[in-house]
């Protein structure tokens with residue numbers, strides 16, 4: 001699990017929120033809260049973006 005940034009106590013999972021339709025760069029947010037110092041965390045999970053940019057490579061096909 002995740003420990004609190006401030007006091008080191010194990011934080012409590014509050015739930016996940018689907019961001020697929022709201023955020024362009026993130027697909028999910030996770031709410032975490034610390035039971036000791038009441039710190040609140042939201043973790044944003046980035047979407048998996050395909051980084052295959054081989055557009056510079058051109059194939060010269062000869063058609064008959």
Ligand SMILES: [Zn+2]
Nearest residue numbers: 004007034037
């Ligand atoms: Zn804490």
